[in-house]
Amino acid sequence: MGYPGLNQFPLSMDDDTSIHDQVYEALAESLIQGQIPPGKSVSLRTLANELNVSPMPVREAVRRLIAQKALELQPSNKRLRVPSLSENRLLQLMTARQWVEPELAFLGAQKITRDVIVELKNDDERLMAALSKGDVDGYMKANYAFHFRLYNLAEADLFLDMARTLWLQSGPFMRVVFGRLGTVQLPQDHHQELIKALETGDHAAVRQHMAEDVHEGMELMLEALKG
Amino acid sequence: MGYPGLNQFPLSMDDDTSIHDQVYEALAESLIQGQIPPGKSVSLRTLANELNVSPMPVREAVRRLIAQKALELQPSNKRLRVPSLSENRLLQLMTARQWVEPELAFLGAQKITRDVIVELKNDDERLMAALSKGDVDGYMKANYAFHFRLYNLAEADLFLDMARTLWLQSGPFMRVVFGRLGTVQLPQDHHQELIKALETGDHAAVRQHMAEDVHEGMELMLEALKG
DNA sequence: ACCTCAAAAATGTGATCACGATTTTACGCC
DNA sequence: GGCGTAAAATCGTGATCACATTTTTGAGGT
Numbered sequence: 409m410g411y412p413g414l415n416q417f418p419l420s421m422d423d424d425t426s427i428h429d430q431v432y433e434a435l436a437e438s439l440i441q442g443q444i445p446p447g448k449s450v451s452l453r454t455l456a457n458e459l460n461v462s463p464m465p466v467r468e469a470v471r472r473l474i475a476q477k478a479l480e481l482q483p484s485n486k487r488l489r490v491p492s493l494s495e496n497r498l499l500q501l502m503t504a505r506q507w508v509e510p511e512l513a514f515l516g517a518q519k520i521t522r523d524v525i526v527e528l529k530n531d532d533e534r535l536m537a538a539l540s541k542g543d544v545d546g547y548m549k550a551n552y553a554f555h556f557r558l559y560n561l562a563e564a565d566l567f568l569d570m571a572r573t574l575w576l577q578s579g580p581f582m583r584v585v586f587g588r589l590g591t592v593q594l595p596q597d598h599h600q601e602l603i604k605a606l607e608t609g610d611h612a613a614v615r616q617h618m619a620e621d622v623h624e625g626m627e628l629m630l631e632a633l634k635g
Numbered sequence: 636m637g638y639p640g641l642n643q644f645p646l647s648m649d650d651d652t653s654i655h656d657q658v659y660e661a662l663a664e665s666l667i668q669g670q671i672p673p674g675k676s677v678s679l680r681t682l683a684n685e686l687n688v689s690p691m692p693v694r695e696a697v698r699r700l701i702a703q704k705a706l707e708l709q710p711s712n713k714r715l716r717v718p719s720l721s722e723n724r725l726l727q728l729m730t731a732r733q734w735v736e737p738e739l740a741f742l743g744a745q746k747i748t749r750d751v752i753v754e755l756k757n758d759d760e761r762l763m764a765a766l767s768k769g770d771v772d773g774y775m776k777a778n779y780a781f782h783f784r785l786y787n788l789a790e791a792d793l794f795l796d797m798a799r800t801l802w803l804q805s806g807p808f809m810r811v812v813f814g815r816l817g818t819v820q821l822p823q824d825h826h827q828e829l830i831k832a833l834e835t836g837d838h839a840a841v842r843q844h845m846a847e848d849v850h851e852g853m854e855l856m857l858e859a860l861k862g
Numbered sequence: 863a864c865c866t867c868a869a870a871a872a873t874g875t876g877a878t879c880a881c882g883a884t885t886t887t888a889c890g891c892c
Numbered sequence: 893g894g895c896g897t898a899a900a901a902t903c904g905t906g907a908t909c910a911c912a913t914t915t916t917t918g919a920g921g922t
Contacts, residue, residue: 426905451873462907467874468698475702477796485914486874500793507734566727566804569704570797577793653875678903689877694904712884713904864922871916877909884903892895 428465431455432472439478439490440575441548442583449489450479478576493581495633501578502626506619508570509555513602513618515562517611525606528557532599542591548583554599578629585632595624655692658682659699666705666717667802668775669810676716677706705803720808722860728805729853733846735797736782740829740845742789744838752833755784759826769818775810781826805856812859824848 435455438444452470456463470488473479480491493501531554538546552575559568586594598621605613662682665671679697683690697715700706707718720728758781765773779802786795813821825848832840 428905453872453874463874464906464908467695468905471695471698472702475699477793481874487914488874496790497793500791503738504735504793504797508731511730563723564727566704566724566731570731655875680902680904690904691876691878695875708904714884715904866919866921868919869917871914873912873914875911875913877911879906879908881905881907882903883905884901886899886901888897888899890895890897892893 426465427461428468431459431461431465432469434459435469435473436478436572436576439473440552440572440579441545442579442581442586443545444490444580445584446490446492446580448580449487451488473576476573476576478573490580491577493577493633495630497577498581498626498630498633501574502623502630504570505574505578505622505626508567508574509559509622510615510619512559512562512564512567512571514611514615515564515567516558516560517606517609517614519561519563520558520606524557524561525603528554528599528603528606531557532597532603535597535599539591539594544583544587544591547586547591547594548579551597578626581633582625582629585629588632589628593628595621595628597621598624653692654688655695658686658688658692659696661686662696662700663705663799663803666700667779667799667806668772669806669808669813670772671717671807672811673717673719673807675807676714678715700803703800703803705800717807718804720805720856720860722857724804725808725853725857725860728801729850729857731797732801732805732849732853735794735801736786736849737842737846739786739789739791739794739798741838741842742791742794743785743787744833744836744841746788746790747785747833751784751788752830755781755826755830755833758784759824759830762824762826766818766821771810771814771818774813774818774821775806778824805853808860809852809856812856815859816855825851 444450450470452463452466455470456466459466470479474481477491479488481487482489531550535547535550535554538544538550555575556568556571559571562568598617602614602617602621605611605617671677677697679690679693682697683693686693697706701708704718706715708714709716758777762774762777762781765771765777782802783798786798789795825844829841829844829848832838832844
């Protein structure tokens with residue numbers, strides 16, 4: 409009990425969204441932003457109580473997250489927890505992110521509008537502001553917003569789902585690593601150059617910058633895991 | 636009611652496997668082998684009755700399959716069905732399969748043993764036999780066995796999961812297309828050359844043959860969708 | 863103080879019931 | 893006979909209960 413993380417739940421974003429979808433979104437956001445650390449154990453009833461719902465919709469949300477490997481059932485006692493990353497698994501995450509995210513950026517670039525570019529610049533400013541304030545959580549949030557604002561344009565639901573799954577899996581560990589490094593050493597992002605490429609319509613360059621951005625971030629995590 | 640597909644359930648492979656895992660495996664196998672056609676609607680209670688279990692474990696299995704986009708909830712009436720493939724989605728499936736499966740084959744090749752090569756040859760013989768008999772279902776089954784016998788060696792659980800998800804999504808449509816083409820025009824597989832490359836230890840060639848195998852099969856589906 | 867072990871609390875799993883919405887069925891009307 | 897409409901069946905969702913297993917707790921003895 410009493411882990412700080414886990415978003416406070418509005419849990420009523422929409423009346424026609426089912427409860428288990430709301431629970432899922434809340435949990436997913438918490439995981440992506442790294443608000444629940446690797447190894448942390450969770451439980452259906454505890455979650456249900458925190459969210460003031462019955463255990464039932466929580467079970468369905470959790471089952472979905474297990475399918476995405478964002479949660480796991482410990483084989484020993486069948487209890488629920490946030491997975492820890494082995495080096496093997498981190499390498500797979502790295503490879504897969506470099507498959508899908510440059511492609512999503514490339515596809516997104518083809519649908520870009522001036523409005524979205526403004527929003528992307530906004531995200532990047534919030535990211536920079538968080539960096540200078542030493543606000544790791546703000547950094548995580550802004551970085552996520554930036555990437556998926558672009559990915560959402562791609563009209564590629566399968567790729568988008570893959571990317572979400574990969575972020576769900578890397579979020580908790582990423583937050584720990586970045587928290588340890590401090591915001592000073594956080595990846596010098598390629599967002600500015602990427603935005604420039606978006607403005608000039610150089611789609612290939614967008615893909616390339618995204619590849620480098622992903623690579624650098626994951627490289628930091630790999631070093632942290634081995635070191 | 637009364638669709639021929641859906642495997643007859645042993646549904647008791649192991650006593651320590653939970654019921655919803657058994658339900659999931661049964662449904663997943665049926666989908667991968669294309670025994671349930673695209674657009675087919677299913678229901679929790681019907682499945683539960685067919686399997687002689689309560690709707691509860693079925694709900695969890697289904698929720699998992701929805702997360703993998705192997706099933707979907709129709710937005711209009713929130714009822715369950717097997718998704719149909721748009722051209723957009725099929726292209727994404729094609730791309731993703733060509734990312735992950737050659738890599739899995741490459742990794743698997745590094746752990747290959749003589750025993751597994753024998754089993755792979757067996758799978759390929761069953762595949763050829765099915766082809767000559769015009770047995771599309773046998774072809775689907777043997778082809779699946781061949782691919783995942785190799786992939787299972789890779790010790791890459793994330794990639795393996797990705798591949799399974801992709802096969803879950805393509806299975807139903809693939810079965811329809813191949814059934815329409817007849818076994819005569821079925822893809823001239825690269826399995827033989829791939830096995831040769833395994834035997835000579837040419838890992839790069841294994842990757843390349845797998846890429847071609849996947850590409851050709853998906854190309855057939857793409858033509859069928861457009862034509 | 864520290865270990866031991868039994869009682870209590872908590873956990874995931876599965877079954878059953880209730881509810882509102884949608885689909886299907888079937889009856890009566892034209 | 894064909895068609896619209898009301899009744900019945902079926903759907904997914906959520907809550908609640910029961911159960912076996914595991915974890916935590918706490919009291920007792922050394």
